[in-house]
Amino acid sequence: MGVGPGEVIAGKYRVERVLGEGGMGIVVAARHVQLGQLYALKFMREDVMTAEYKSRFLREARNTVRLKSKHVSRVFDVGSLESGAPYMVLEYLEGTDLSALLQQRGPLPVHEVCEYVVQACEAIAEAHSHGIVHRDLKPANVFLTRGTQGEPIVKVLDFGVSKVQDLGLSSSGGDDTRPGGSAPDSVVTRASDLLGSPSYMAPEQVISARDADTQSDIWSIGVILYRLTTGKAPFQAQSLGELIQSIMHGTIPSPREHRPDLPAGFEHVVMRCLEKDR
Template sequence: MRLEGRTIDHKYLVGDLVAAGGMGQVYAARHLETERQVALKILRGDSLPQPEAVERLRREARAAGRIGHDNICEVLDLGRLPDGTPYLVLPLLRGKTLAAALRDSGPLPLPRVLDIGAQILAGLAAAHDAGIVHRDLKPENVFLVRMGDRDDFVKILDFGISKSVEPRPIDGSLTQTGTVLGTPHYMAPEQVRGRKDLDHRVDLYATGVLLYRMTTARLPFTGDSYSAIVSAILLDPFPPPRALRPDLPESLETVILRAMARDRNDRFPDAETMRRALLDVRSPDSGRAETPAESTQPAPAAFGDTGRGDSTPSAPTPPTGALHSVSTGSTAARRAESPRDPRR
């Protein structure tokens, strides 16, 4: 169903198709009263049973609203098309996903790795403090926008399969015991096993994999099938980052390996502890690596991946994370004193 030129709910004039994927479409749109440029995220009618589709979008809207952090993509509105198809209204981000940045650049410079990683962890810390676990963190769900003269302002997208760890979860029947949701390359071992008692540490593991990929341009675990990837995550060793990129500081490798510990008790206790460890990483050549100021400002309205970092939403690479998965608790004070090496 194409919507260009239509008016939705007497409020949104639909413009160009920005991206499309297995679960739905993202259109640029304009609010008729305020003239604000927004993005409409619309689920395909055949992608999920409608009650489940509606619940996923509601969960995404509630999660973003509860977190309320600059590094989390906010949700502006929630509605339905005349045929009942649900949609979300999001800021129209201009920039590219981390996936596109990695395709364009390969391994990233150390300051950029630390900057992006610290912002991801700041957003996750806010989410976890609000009792929300993302569970599908991957390069496609990390959006990089330019704000003023600042590059790489991070917006975490797609809380569609997020999990509340409160006594009364908001997940309903969508995340029953044994159901595996998420992207396999970035899943923690307990997640690929389908354990019910997932907590915020699955997001820290995924951040470790993101840091690994940003520094090496490789994934730690690969396979030619879903089951092969899962088996590798659970059993196989992987090369430490400095074996692939010797110029990396040992302290950064330590952060990555601790985040990716197979035993979640050996990982960082919370996102803020991991963020501070990342900010303490020192360059082998120049002492502490140069990183932007820790304080951030709100980013401009936006959503959608041009893949080029420009401001024209034409023929973009589909942001698969935002479309294919329409798609904690309080922080702890302790650190694991001697985390095991996750490669063993």
């Protein structure tokens, strides 16, 4: 489904511009025709609209709306188009994600990285307190915007592959279903079989998405810290299979091998996040 400026979605949101488009969905900046408020509308592409992906899309809205942290992008509404494709209405954010920032500037100063990641951790800590595991933490899902006084504010995005752990809370249907139907104990070998982003996944998550827990998010935080300060991933590989084997069995180079000026205490935190033995 293509959208363009001037198109009215759901009878009340007029599209101003497309913000991004991926394999599963489209995000647009749209203004409420009566209120005049600008929002980000995220809706699913009709050509990939399966029951599983619809469930995942709505799970993102349900899980996100439970979180009250200022470091989580707010969800204001959900609905369905005439085609049946679901959409959600999110707060409109101006700024950039940390992946784009890394591409623009290269490795970032440690104090800056710490400021951003600590804010992201506040959001993830609240999610974990509700039994919600994000499962797709990466620089592209950490968005940097500005507050009313110009101060940097980080927002964690995209709870679309999150799951609810059994903490006395009921898990939403389809949380642990992996596309491709591979067995729980098998090591996946195709990107389409993975829920999340392989380079940022913990060992247990590359084996099975259902095994991801709060510690898996901490691992991803460690990879983010490593990547933002060194400009490199902890594991280098030429294929998905090689990457998975490296994550499961490889040795992680010290961040200071890439950047000797990193403080020892910072490196210690990164390597603690990336410990394979719990």
